[in-house]
Amino acid sequence: MTALSRRELLAAGVLAVPCLAGAQTLIGRALASDPTKAAGTEAETAYDPKAHEWGFVVDTRNCIGCGLCVEACKDENHVPRDPELNRTWVERHTQLPDGTLLVEAPEAGGAGFPVDPVTLAPMAGPKGDSAFVPRLCMQCDNPPCVSICPVSATYKTPDGVVLVDQERCIGCGYCVVSCPYGARYIVPSGGDSPTGNAGVADKCTFCYHRITKGAQPACVQVCPTRARNFGDMNDPLSPVSILIRDEQTVTLRPEVGTKPRVRYIGLPSQEL
């Protein structure tokens, strides 16, 4: 009888401790976390997200495919080294003689590109148009990933950036599946991790920790050819405002209705 109760007590204790601990941390987090403050620290209290509207313009005419942006992003944000897992990457789009479009991103474009396409045998005949196309999260104004998140871990800030609260994310992968741009991945354990969390969704934040302190995103700062341009669209003299005003810009996959904040100049004609 006593042995039995001890056993029961032990079993109950073994079950109760992790349950209570989990409940406590989760409830604490749910009550304490204010989404707009998730990426911030005390130093940023002066930053007013409502006063900005961030925009990004990729000028593919300038991109030389050097891959510095990919490396800078990995270093700045502790993105896993796996070339399949990226916040930003560079693709080469080549129009083939038969009219199809070849898209390739060896090592996510982080190590530059060989002269000939890597995925095909050297081609006979002339190549068509080609362009390097840097890719990142489009920070959609109508982001599918935000509405479908079952626990509201992904949210849009007033200044137009889509962020992930990685303390709240359950790692279901629904946002990864819902993204038309392949901008998201699940952080694996045992390596670099942007916030030290594993098993959670991650993506480009426009380097939110930098832009809220007045700096440029790491990829923009490191770009040697001004292929990547970042700025406040509320400021008519910012580089993005000028490019949007003076050049013809397009967004990727307009047919899915996501209203991206990242715009492109000079994509191969076939893609327009």
Add this chain to the structure above:
Amino acid sequence: MTITLAGRTVQVGPRSAVRTLRGEVRAMSWSLRLWLLALMGLMAVGAVGALLAIPAGDEVFGTTPTVEWGLLIAAYVLFVVTTSGLCLVSSLGTVFGIEAFAPVARRAVVMAALCLMAGFGIIALDLHWPLRLLFGVVLSPSPLSPMWWMGTVYGIYLVFLIIELVGMFGGWHRIARLGGSLALVTAIVAPSTLGAVFGVLVVRPAWHGPFMPAYLLATAVLSGAAMLALLYALVARFSLRGHGPASERALTAIGRLLAAAVGAGIFLTAWQMIVGLYGGEPGSSEAAQAQLTGPLALQWWVVRVIIGLLIPFVLLVVPRLRTRAGIGIAGALVLVGLVADRSGFVMAGQIAPATSASGVVSDPWAVYTPSLVEVSIVVGAAALVAFLYTLAERYLDLTEPVAEHPAGSVAGSEVAPARAPADARGVA
């Protein structure tokens, strides 16, 4: 310490438990012992896989950012939709008063609860932070997300199923009826919310649209009828408790329903492919081509179409083949086909990589191979369902009380060592 079970006083304690367990194993036939032992082996393999899958972020699955949803999502869909199907089919007897289906209620509800728990277990292992989901669904609800609705509805569904089970085996008929009616409503809503999880994704043309909720609801009937066909063929084969003219009639009725559901499945599958091929819409036509001639073709033609639909249809409509065994085999084959159906449709939505513009020639198909961990979890979950159901068949009274339900209560006694004496139960 003692408890009273089925009118018998049972000693509960470590020593007496071992004694009773030994007695129970002795009382089993060799084939039953072998069956349970094999299932326990598979469960052990599944447990190893489950343990490997628990740490958040460990890359033990074959999934990639391109194919983020793999075998576990497919298995989850298979199990939870089967749950709905079992409730829908059993409601034909309990709610709609079709006499032939009356005997299936208890077996259907027990199997439904087991399948739902297996589904929940699989999805918990697929999620990296399942506990956060549990609290997140309540503390930060996000009603814009179909997945939130799905989680909520299936959670409520489990509660209703448990109420129905408790009422059923506790002899509280009104509670059982109430739980059954509520479970039926959620059984209809639940697979449609699951379909919506896939259907709302504009960027996955093979899933997008109102077809998915309807398809999952229709195939719920298919998988529920198939499961019951298999179970009732086994009841007849092994002359399990409650086997008699009523259960034979039920098997015939289930066979007819299954034939109709397979027919509907053939139509839906055919139109899904034909519509997919029209117009060459990126994503949609690629999904159809992948299944008809591409990397999913073997699985689609052989397992989903021939084994899962055509052979069962022949078995069910040709009078000479429509025997007890024929209906049971048809049920088993349909279930095998549904494994391919679920994994095929989860893959089809992701087979055309979304990471780049359309017309990509460099990577026409996304590649995904399930890891051993994923396979072992699914096999272990299926073995667990079979194991617990076998015990339920042996220790619970799964026959419908014909006139008056006996007073003996065996609520929640799946693990109880005491066996209710068969002769004291309401066996027809």
